[in-house]
Amino acid sequence: MPSLESVDEMLDKQHKIFGALDRMKQSILQQEHAAMVDLRMREHGGKAHGDYDAEMSMYDDDKNQGYGGSEGKKRRGVCS
DSSP states (O other), rough: OOOHHHHHHHHHHHHHHHHHHHHHHHHHHHHHHHHHHHHHHTTTTTOOOOOTTTTOSSOOOOOOSOOOTTTTOOEEEEEO
């Protein structure tokens, strides 16, 4: 019959194994969830919840072109 100390040691190792297997299970579940989300995104055109089209910009990037009209960009340090 094993001693009380060896039984306690085996129980401690069993708890560590249980924790490792639980972390492994959580990792597998996260990977499966990510794969399902990726598949859904591919099936629905690649747009995730909250994504915006490039043409629906919050800021008017088209209006702020910098040097517009007849005003040219000044080139510094270059002889024309």
